[in-house]
Amino acid sequence: MKVGIVGAGAIGLLTAKLLEDFGHQVLVLQRTKKEVPMLFQTPSGDLEMVSFSVTDNWEDxxxxxxxxxxxxxxxxxxxxPQLRTYPGPLLFIQNGLVSNLVAKKLKETANVFGSVDHGATIQDGILMHTGHGSIRxxxxxxxxxxxxxxxxxxxxxxxIEHVLLRKAALNTLINxxxxxxxxxxxxxSENKAxxxxxxxxxxxxxxxxxxxEELLSLEDVFDLIKRTSTNTSSMRNDVLRGEETEVDYIVKPLLExxxxxxxxxxxxxxxxxxxxxxxxxxDRKYT
Structure with a gap:
């Protein structure tokens, strides 16, 4: 199958690599002409080359x-706005609840939504698969x-709406x-307070x-905290770098x-x- 992926971050590139491994033709669209990792590290530490194509041209x-x-x-x-003329289907795999935003902007487009549980990061120019998971x-x-x-x-x-709600709650409790x-x-989990x-x-x-209460137990929450005990949350990384966070798409929807x-x-x-x-x-850093 010929698949396009918009976004050359760790999750977008990992998705491209996983699809490529199963024989699909994958094209990654990035916003700028930047170098993407050509090396991929498996969870077991093995190194592989990636061969998916990368473009910065929407027409591709x-x-x-x-x-x-x-x-x-x-x-x-x-x-x-760039997706308004695309007939679909479009699959959105953001970390957060984005369906309302998408529905407002793309009223006539066929959309589906997903949740990624794989661990991935880009470090020293290497795409690293840090933990097996799923894309539902x-x-x-x-x-x-x-x-x-x-x-x-x-x-x-x-x-999928329950899966996404559960994940948003987990992220809200941790990030x-x-x-x-x-x-x-x-x-x-280590600090009693x-x-x-x-x-x-x-x-x-x-x-x-x-x-x-039906979707998420307290045991589930602490199990995830312990399984990711050495991890830094994406929100913590964003704050440390002085970058924008996904709080409006993770926490705010729960409030609403x-x-x-x-x-x-x-x-x-x-x-x-x-x-x-x-x-x-x-804002002070980027405006």
Missing amino acids: VESVELLIVATKAYHLPAVL FGGEEKFAYLATELGPVLKWESH PLTALLDVRNGTL LQRAVISHYDELILGIPVL IAEKEGRYLPITGYLYELIQSKRGEY
């Missing part, structure tokens, strides 16, 4: 059978055929705290968004979901505003 992806949008969520407002996607049933075409890299998920305190994920803070925040989320039901999330709102305060640092 017009003929692909599927276009995967793998940019950061905060880049979507700039990217979506879903939406209108008519697009389920893509899982057959692109399996086992992509897997169909009938209730803002680690970013504000400048600590790795594991500190949230931070353990209690996570528990209080979890209790607030399941009271404010009751469906979360609760508010629609007449419920309020004071802890979540407080963390959201603290992360937003870092926006001033980003």
Whole structure:
């Protein structure tokens, strides 16, 4: 299958490499003419070459059978206008809840949404696959055929909205705290006071968004914290670099979901505003 991927970050390039390994023709679209890694490191440490094509010309992806949008969520407002003439299907695999934004900007386009659980980073010019996971996607049933075409890299998920909500909640419970305190994920389970803070925040989320209690247990939260104990959250990385964060697409949607039901999330709102305060640092750096 001929697949285009918009975004040459770690997740976009990893998706390209995984699809390439299963014989698909992949073209990666990047915003600027920058060098992309030509070396790929597997989770076991083996090095391989990558051979997918890279372009900075939107016209090059017009003929692909599927276009995967793998940019950061905060880049979507700039990217979506470029996609208005693309007939679809479009698969969005951002870290966060972006369906409302996409629906407003691309009313006539066929869209599906996905969640990536693989670990990936780019370090010293090498694309590193740091942990095996999955890419699950879903939406209108008519697009389920893509899982057959692109399996086992992509897997169909009938209730993708629950998968995405669960992931947003997990990120909300972990990322803002680690970013504000400048600590790795594991500190949230090792420090007793931070353990209690996570528990209080979890209790607030399941009271404010009751469906979360069926999707996410407290044990799940601490299991993820322990499994990623040495990791630095993406939000912490963004804050450390003085860059924009994805807080508007991870945390803010949870606040909006609760508010629609007449419920309020004071802890979540407080963390959201603290992360937003870092926006001033980003604005001073880039404006």
